[in-house]
Amino acid sequence: MSEQSQTAELTANQTYNAEHTNTNNGEHSVSYGTYFMVWLGLVALTSVTVTVAGIHLGSLTLITALLIAAVKTTLVGYHFMHLKFDNIIIKIFVMVCLGIFLCLWILTFADLSFR
Amino acid sequence: MANGSLAHEVSYLKYEGKHKGIAGWLLTLDHKRIGLMYLMAILLFFFVAMTLGILMRLEMLTPGETIMRPSTYNSVFTLHGVIMVFLFIIPAIPAVFGNFMLPIQIGAKDVAFPRLNLFSWYLYIAGAILAIVSLFTGGGAADTGWTFYVPYSIRSAQNVTMTTLAAFVLGFSSIVTGLNFVVTIHRLRAPGMTWFRMPLFPWALYATSWIQVLATPIIGITLALIILERLFGIGVFDASLGGDPILYQHLFWIYSHPAVYIMIIPAMGVVSEILPTFSRKDIFGYKQIAISSLGIALIGYLVWGHHMFVSGMSDASRVVFSLLTFLVAIPTGVKIFNWVATLYKASIKFSAPLYYVLAFIFIFSIGGLTGLVLGALSTDIHVTDTYFVVGHFHYVMFGGMGIMFFATMHYWFPKVFGKMYSEKIAIIACTVIIIGFNMLYFPFFILGYMGMPRRYYDYLPQFQGWHVLSTVGSWVLVSGIVFMFGNLLYALLKGPKAPMNPWGGTTLEWKVPSPPPLENFEEIPVVTGGPYVHDKPTYIMHPGKEGLNGNGVVKTANQENAI
Structure with a gap:
């Protein structure tokens, strides 16, 4: 796997984790x-x-x-x-x-x- | 849950974690132990309800009073129905074998919510205890039949309130299990196990679970309304207070007809497991069978009105419900034809589970075809509320789900307990059961056609010959059942050790030891093909050892370093 694709995967994971944390903590902007x-x-x-x-x-x-x-x-x-x-x-x-x-x-x- | 290597080395039966002895079972979160706890409870209730059934048949041996009074007979047939339906038929295959096999078959270590799983078992036990207590309190056992029809269920002096409360609690157990299975199938499938690589038993459980989640709340509310009607006279169903008694029948059957499919779809799922194993070939029409489970679940939702053709329902809805009822035959026929096609030109190995499956196809076809007689408006009027209905019901429920429960026990017994049973005795017992079954229930069709009403304590002398034949059949059937359980019990105590894969099965449960270790798999396997492929391996059981990552792809140097 190239370094670039690994970086992309990491970014995707971080984005997912960030969204997931948001959902778990109920931090929706309502x-x-x-x-x-x-x-x-x-x-x-x-x-x-x-x-x-x-x-x-x-x-x-x-x-x-x-x-x-x-x-x-x-x-x-x-x-x-x-x-x-x-x-x-x-x-x-x-x-x-x-x-x-x-x-x-x-x-x-x-x-x-x-x- | 366990830690270290022990959890995937030691059998789930022997593993001792935080709690030991009986507490190790009662507080377990392991799906296999919970499945076995369900098995023990369900078998106990099966024997109780079976005994009540034998007593009913004894009473019907002669016209008039034989061994019990009319009011006792009313309570006995109610209890027989309530226990068999709510405590045995509905939970048997999903709660016992679904719990045990679903996570293993999809390559998971447990269900999605193990604590919720244990909670559902306790709900089941709480419901069962309420049902038992209702027998001895508040005027005695309910005498309404398992359908609790109004207005009688509102007015009966017997303890209907507690019996309906028991069914209400049992419903929650069913909902919780269904919810758990839906999430497990969506979230915990092993890498590479796409929807159409999933074995057909999980497919059947998926369809069943949706019905459990969507339909069971309706019966919960309906039974709660019966209780409120009895306690406070709220007038929803009571015509004298402006209520609508037919509304009760609608609400009851909106759940209870789909419930028939909760009972039978898991059994059909096991048929689809056993046939390819003993045919030594891939199942014919995999996708069609998988989709037909969902088709049955969906159409099964919309046919409840056929239970109400003579209740005073409108003509327009009778026609609609009759048409919809006939449509259920399509996905059911898809399954039957695909099963038979699987056997065609196969290298069939005749074993006890296959004998049960063949008996199931024969008996269930009779049950299904007599269902068409009841689904057609004109013929239904002739045989409604007669023994014909009772015969049809037992052919589809006992002949369908009951026989397949026996098949399931024989098929997965070596895996669950790690012991082998005597095939010869199992086949003899199966033969006796099938003969007894047909002797007991086939006369019901004739009696019903002749006009013998259901749930009647007494009958005219011309019906006696068929009743005697039926009662003798009940003795043959029970002998076969006792013989079958005796064989399994003996195997449990003294049977030889079962190998990992005694039948040559291709699904994941046959790739782990018998009995399986606590956490099922040393490593989560990777799936590379369909579930019933006999000529090449479709699972990588130790992807880590073979240098593969979690997706079955060769590990990169970076991943190796990270590990």
């Missing part, structure tokens, strides 16, 4: 302000859920509640659970889970909507 805004968003969405529950939307009531819950889950996963900082494989895992969850919804509603 301000408290962002967390607070997300939290406010979650509280607002909860209020919307409660409000919508009191309005007679027929079969749309359940769908609306589930959609709001999905948005809240995304916010929690993305910001609080640091999905935005994770590498692609973790994001794929989450997408697979959400995809299957969506299938479960659709198939259950295929019963409820046509019963």
Whole structure:
């Protein structure tokens, strides 16, 4: 192995280690302000859920509640659970889970909507 | 974990580290010892549930009361189902042999999270203890059947709360094990072991683990809702409070149908290990078998509604679920055809594990084809809730997973314990088991077709002949099982020492001593080819000694100096 390629390998390792340390220590540059805004968003969405529950939307009531819950889950996963900082494989895992969850919804509603 | 050279020289059975004696087992972090602890617990529960099964068959020998009262019969079939499903079938192959073989087969020293692994065993034991305690407290053993259907499970005076709590705890054990395996397979494969160089048993475990991680939480929540419904009457499932009892069935089967694949996919993985070994050739259609495991796992997720064709579900969803059910046959058929093609023109060596595998293919095919009868809307209505369903279930579960559990024990027994058993007795026991199995369960198809309902304590006189045949079959089956375990137990105590590779296997577990040392490998091996290649070596077991680096490439002068 040439000296140049060894240097490149070392640099790559150091970069990896630096990123890894960052992740382990949770030193992502997220301000408290962002967390607070997300939290406010979650509280607002909860209020919307409660409000919508009191309005007679027929079969749309359940769908609306589930959609709001999905948005809240995304916010929690993305910001609080640091999905935005994770590498692609973790994001794929989450997408697979959400995809299957969506299938479960659709198939259950295929019963409820046509019963 | 151990240090120094001892850890890769001394057998895991003899190694004494920080803790000795029984503590050396109960506090072990070694995946092999944890696998064996699972084996002991699982076998204990298997024998308990088997005894309950024999008692049920004895009761059905004659119409009316034979040996127990109707309420006792309800509790006995519930316990038989709960113990067999949650304590034996689901964890048996993944928890015992997955734990033992997965790290070795992928060239790792242990699973990714050894402490979590031990924790999952304790969760399993805690769940089992709760199930046992539930028998003697709060009104007696649950009598709902293993499905805990509402509204009866909400209203039953028996101790349903604790039994569901037990299943809830057992579910967590399953999730933790699944999570551990997914991470282990992603992170700890040996250098050179690409996804398509991985043996098919780890592939099967990978598919299974995903189901465990994704589906088990749903049953956890559902069972928790049953408990809340019983304790506080929250009204999610109770129609009198505005709830939907069919929603319970949806949630229960969203987990419990994929759970059927948690049970069978690892068994299929072992079939794919045994066949190339005893065929002396590479497996036919490696990639197709690997991908079909994921295919079964994925489609298996979407077919749960076929358990509810007569529950009042909408017509639209019945058609959709029936169609999806038929689609599962495709990846399953891919496996069966590839297995048979592996045997074609092979140098077959007939040994006990192969006999079990051949029996599995035959029996599982009957189970699969009768599944199509149940998956088709019109025929399902005729046989639903009859002995036909019970027959189908036992053909796929016992004939599938159970028979393959026996095959697995025979295949890896020399590796796990370092002893050889009598092949002759093993083959005789296998034959007795297969005869007994078919005598016991095949009459169920006929009884079901004739209209004998499942879970009934009593029956009309015209059904008695088939019931007698079935009960006699249970005696034959149990004789074979006792014979088989007797043979293995004798081998454990007095069997001759097993060589490193008694069957001529090509995967990594056959490259380490029998039984394996504590840390499995002296050096992490380097993989250079597929897992079932018989005519050339595809593993470098001592890359360091052969002057190779961790990637199987010749070491450079700088690396040598660094070392």
